[in-house]
Amino acid sequence: MKDVQQLAYRIANAVHDTADIGHLYHTIKDELSEFLATKNFFIALYDRAEDTISLPYFVDSVDQNEFQVFPAGKTMTAYVIKRNKPLFITREEADVMIESGVIEMIGTPSQVWLGVPLRVNGEATGALVVQSYIDSEEFGESDLKLLTFASGQIGLAIERKRAMEELCKQREEMQTILDSVPALISYKGLDRRYLRVNRALAQVTGIPQEQWVGKTAFEVLPDLAAGYHEDDEEIIETGRPKRAIVEPFKTATGDGWLMTDKIPYLDQDGNTAGVISLAIDISDRVRVEQELLNKEEELRQSQKMEAVGRLAGGIAHDFNNLLTAISGYTQLMLYRLEQDDSNRALLKQVEEAAERAASLTHQLLAFSRKQPVQLQALQLNERVSNMHGMLKHLIGEDVMLVTELDDELQIIDADPSLLEQVMLNLVVNARDAIPKGGTVTIKTDSTVIDQEASTTNQDAREGTFACLSVLDTGVGMHKATLDHIFEPFFTTKEKERGTGLGLSVVYGNVRQHHGWIEVDSEPGKGSEFRVYLPIAECGSEKQEEKKPVSRDISGHNERILIVEDEDVVRSFACKALRDTGYDVLDVGSAEEGLEVYERENGEFDAVFSDVVLPGKSGVQLVEELLFLDPELRILLSSGYTGEKSQWTAISDKGLRFLQKPYSLADLLGTIREVLD
Numbered sequence: 001m002k003d004v005q006q007l008a009y010r011i012a013n014a015v016h017d018t019a020d021i022g023h024l025y026h027t028i029k030d031e032l033s034e035f036l037a038t039k040n041f042f043i044a045l046y047d048r049a050e051d052t053i054s055l056p057y058f059v060d061s062v063d064q065n066e067f068q069v070f071p072a073g074k075t076m077t078a079y080v081i082k083r084n085k086p087l088f089i090t091r092e093e094a095d096v097m098i099e100s101g102v103i104e105m106i107g108t109p110s111q112v113w114l115g116v117p118l119r120v121n122g123e124a125t126g127a128l129v130v131q132s133y134i135d136s137e138e139f140g141e142s143d144l145k146l147l148t149f150a151s152g153q154i155g156l157a158i159e160r161k162r163a164m165e166e167l168c169k170q171r172e173e174m175q176t177i178l179d180s181v182p183a184l185i186s187y188k189g190l191d192r193r194y195l196r197v198n199r200a201l202a203q204v205t206g207i208p209q210e211q212w213v214g215k216t217a218f219e220v221l222p223d224l225a226a227g228y229h230e231d232d233e234e235i236i237e238t239g240r241p242k243r244a245i246v247e248p249f250k251t252a253t254g255d256g257w258l259m260t261d262k263i264p265y266l267d268q269d270g271n272t273a274g275v276i277s278l279a280i281d282i283s284d285r286v287r288v289e290q291e292l293l294n295k296e297e298e299l300r301q302s303q304k305m306e307a308v309g310r311l312a313g314g315i316a317h318d319f320n321n322l323l324t325a326i327s328g329y330t331q332l333m334l335y336r337l338e339q340d341d342s343n344r345a346l347l348k349q350v351e352e353a354a355e356r357a358a359s360l361t362h363q364l365l366a367f368s369r370k371q372p373v374q375l376q377a378l379q380l381n382e383r384v385s386n387m388h389g390m391l392k393h394l395i396g397e398d399v400m401l402v403t404e405l406d407d408e409l410q411i412i413d414a415d416p417s418l419l420e421q422v423m424l425n426l427v428v429n430a431r432d433a434i435p436k437g438g439t440v441t442i443k444t445d446s447t448v449i450d451q452e453a454s455t456t457n458q459d460a461r462e463g464t465f466a467c468l469s470v471l472d473t474g475v476g477m478h479k480a481t482l483d484h485i486f487e488p489f490f491t492t493k494e495k496e497r498g499t500g501l502g503l504s505v506v507y508g509n510v511r512q513h514h515g516w517i518e519v520d521s522e523p524g525k526g527s528e529f530r531v532y533l534p535i536a537e538c539g540s541e542k543q544e545e546k547k548p549v550s551r552d553i554s555g556h557n558e559r560i561l562i563v564e565d566e567d568v569v570r571s572f573a574c575k576a577l578r579d580t581g582y583d584v585l586d587v588g589s590a591e592e593g594l595e596v597y598e599r600e601n602g603e604f605d606a607v608f609s610d611v612v613l614p615g616k617s618g619v620q621l622v623e624e625l626l627f628l629d630p631e632l633r634i635l636l637s638s639g640y641t642g643e644k645s646q647w648t649a650i651s652d653k654g655l656r657f658l659q660k661p662y663s664l665a666d667l668l669g670t671i672r673e674v675l676d
Contacts, residue, residue, distance in 0.1 A: 007031055007150055011157050021161045025057035028154055036143045038130060040110070043118075043158070044077045045126040053077055053126075062133050063107045074104040076113060077127050084124040086116040088144045090136050111136040116147040118155035125155060184258065184279040187265065192216050192232055195274065204251050204281055221250055231262055232275050239264050239272050246282070256283035291455070299458060317612075319357065320639030323661035325568040327354040328576060331664035358661045375413045375513075377536045380444050380466050381405045383419060391427050391442075398437040401427075406445040411536040412466045418509040425506045426470040426529050433474030433527060443469040447532065459516035460532070468531040477521040485519070506531075553668035555581030558675055562586040563593040563609035563621060564637075569660070573608065576664055577671065590616035594624060606633035606674055611646055619646045622655065635674045637662070 010031055025043055032038050042058040042065075051072050058065035072078035076094070079102070080087045089097070091111050097103045110131035117124035128147055132138035178185050178198035185198040194212040202209045207220060217225035224247070231242055241263040249258045260279035267273040330350045337344050384403060392401045423442070430440045447467045454460045477485070484490045486507040510517050510531050521527035560577055564570035565588045577584045585600070587593045590613050597604065607625060609618040622634050636650055639660040650657050658670050 007035065011150070011153055021158070021165055022056070024157065024161050028157070029057065029059065032128075032130075032147075032150070035146050036130060037132065037138055040131045040133065042129050043126065044081070044129065045118075045158075046072065046078075046081045046124065053081070070106070074102070075106050076103050077115060077129060079103050080115040080117050080127045080129075081124045084117050084119070086114075086144055086148055088112075088114050088139070088141075108133065112139050114139045114144060114147065116144070116151045118158060119152050120155050120159045125159060128154065182280075184277075184281065186212070186277045187274060188232060188277075189274045190236065190272070192229060194220070201279075204249075204256075206251070224248060224250065235262055235264050235275050236272055249279075249281075249283075251281070251283065256281060257286040258282065295455075295458070317639035317660075320660035321566045321569050323354050323358050324639075325572045327351065327358070327661055328572040328664050328667070330354065332572075332576060332579070335664065354661070375415055377411050378414045378416060378419065379409075380412055380414075380419075380468060380533070381407075381409055383416070384423065384442055384444060384468075387420060387423055391424070394424075395427060395431040395440060399431055399434055400439045402439060402441045404441060404443040406443075409444050409446055409466055410464070412533045413536045414513055414533060415509075418512065422506050422509050422531060423468070423470075425503065426531075429503060429529075430470055430472035430474065430527070433472050433476075435475070438473035438526075440473075441469075441471040443467075443471070445469075446535075449532070457516050457518055459511070464535050465515070465532040466535060468533065469528060471526065471528045473526045476523045476525045476527055478523055482519060482521060486517075553580065553665070553672045555583075555671075557581060557583055558605040559583045559585070559603060560671070561593060561597060561604045561607045561609075563588075563590060563607065563613065563618065565589060565610060565613050569610075573667065576667055580668055582671070589614055590618065590621035593621055597625060597628075602629050602632075604632070606635060606671065608635045608637070608671065611636050611638035611650070612640055617646065619649050622653075633674045635670060 011028055028043070029038050029041055032041070038059070040060045040062070042055050042060065045054050045056060046052075047054070052069055053072050053075070054069045055065055058068075072081070076087060076089070089112070091109055094103070094105070094109065094113065098105055110133050112135070113129070113131045115127045115129040118126040118128060128151055130139065130143070130147070175196070175198070178196070179200070181198060182200055183198075184201040184204060185196075186194055186201055187196045189195050193214055193216050197209055197212045199209065202212070205221075212220055217228045221228070227247060231245065234240075235242060241261065243261050245258075245260045245262065247258055247260060249256045258279040259282045260277055262275055262277045264272040265274040265276050330347050334344060334347050334351070337347070384405060388401070388403060395401055427440060427442070434440070445467050446464060448464050449460060449462055451462055454462045485503050488504040490504075506529075507517060510533070513533055515531060515533040517532070518530045519527065520530075555577065560582050562570060562573050562577075562584060564573060564586065567588075570586050570588065574584045574586050585596060585604075587596055590609075593607070593609065597607075607622070609621055611618040613621070618636055618638075622636065625632055626634070635656050635658060637658040637660055656670065656674050658666060662670075
């Protein structure tokens with residue numbers, strides 16, 4: 001009996017040691033062969049639902065296993081299983097049972113047949129069968145007792161192995177399903193260790209599936225584990241899921257973002273047994289949304305700059321009118337006073353203040369892109385080289401000025417004075433960012449902007465552009481500063497070191513050239529300003545040089561019609577011209593001007609008109625007057641310099657233009673030039 005118990009023990013151990021159930025069947029046969037003949041031996045398993053019998057293991061010296069699955073019927077194997085009792089029968093006894101219809105014979109009849117049921121929890125799930133075709137005495141009652149005793153353990157061993165294989169199969173099927181899902185799936189136990197992850201998660205992270213199992217997030221994703229652990233703790237404590245968590249993630253190619261649902265995994269008793277995470281990679285969506293936010297911010301910034309530009313242009317226009325009168329009357333007083341008059345010094349202070357104010361309005365107009373632009377075909381490298389000496393002197397001895405110029409740079413269309421103003425302001429700004437010495441570098445190169453690159457800036461577009469870069473090794477800027485650097489009067493400098501208009505002028509000038517400007521800067525790492533300017537189109541020509549102004553600025557009783565809606569400006573112009581020998585009539589609108597001109601039968605030597613007037617514009621008035629007298633001398637003026645100044649129409653007609661605020665000398669000299 002002790003040997004039989006050892007048999008049962010070895011079979012039980014075989015369940016854990018054998019690789020698969022087929023190997024287990026072979027082990028059972030080998031173990032039994034030490035106690036009884038197993039030359040003709042098979043294991044039968046019963047499917048109660050289908051009423052069929054299968055032979056997963058079959059060894060026989062006569063018959064082949066032609067019936068791997070067959071109807072249970074009245075076979076001797078079915079007789080043993082359904083009665084749940086052993087059957088020990090000789091050939092003669094079998095013939096009697098066959099004749100009486102109790103059993104049916106399948107295969108070759110044997111001389112002795114011994115079968116015992118395989119039981120699991122008392123229920124027959126199959127049978128163990130040995131037989132002999134030549135010796136009816138080969139098996140006896142002791143063999144029957146041996147098989148009967150061992151069948152319970154063998155049945156449990158087979159069932160356990162089958163269950164284990166079925167579980168493995170289910171797990172494999174589950175893993176196959178999980179691996180076919182594009183979402184990122186993981187399952188953790190109560191100890192927060194990963195029990196399973198799917199292929200998608202492994203592929204996105206670049207960490208093989210087997211390296212996750214049994215590890216915590218702190219071991220697999222240490223940089224992000226704290227946030228994951230906090231969520232897991234909350235779910236395990238509350239038993240409530242967390243939905244649509246947007247969280248950072250490490251992908252195989254870099255940082256990414258996930259949208260994750262985390263739910264508690266419940267055991268059969270409804271208790272939380274772990275946490276299941278299901279996530280989708282939203283890195284592309286986050287990038288697109290961020291790009292959209294950047295675009296919206298760029299658009300908002302652009303709209304803000306446009307609004308500030310319109311405001312600046314309007315303010316500059318009003319100031320130009322006031323400054324024309326202030327400066328003009330001041331110069332009239334200076335003209336009248338003797339050289340030794342003590343009041344001259346006071347008036348000089350007023351004159352200088354007016355000049356500084358005029359300079360500010362000029363810069364405001366530059367920011368608002370309302371200056372006339374006189375484009376010429378220019379070689380950018382030549383302009384940089386010509387300004388090198390002046391710029392070097394300007395930045396001082398403690399700052400090194402370096403130029404790196406692209407020899408193959410193409411010609412650009414640009415206004416020389418505005419372009420030089422851009423370079424001057426950028427270099428001065430770079431110098432001011434270097435308090436203790438360093439380097440300012442001016443670079444030029446030809447840059448091709450493709451579709452992708454054109455999306456980096458609101459004003460950028462595809463094509464070939466000349467790029468002017470100014471780099472410094474200075475203190476750099478925070479993003480909060482970068483967001484405002486082009487706004488008028490914004491400055492980080494001390495009050496006495498600047499007005500905050502330098503970079504706003506650069507911004508306006510570059511936009512007037514249909515270009516754009518980009519800035520890269522970080523605190524402590526210096527700054528780089530890149531100005532992109534269009535390559536010259538064919539046919540760009542230099543503007544004609546202005547003729548020198550006549551030295552004789554006094555009038556000879558010439559008759560002048562002044563059309564100006566601003567009373568203070570009109571009053572000054574009339575006073576200045578009358579005091580210097582001109583016969584002047586003045587009106588406040590184009591309609592009045594035309595009426596006076598016709599009433600006086602066109603007896604005027606020249607018409608001096610503001611461009612922006614109530615009702616008809618000065619340009620419209622001039623067109624009507626020139627229709628009446630093509631030889632009439634015309635001078636136009638405006639405090640605006642953008643579209644409202646109608647500069648293009650004035651330039652195309654070849655008319656003279658006097659920009660407000662103008663000085664007494666400018667007024668008298670230009671009037672004299674027009675008449676001569």
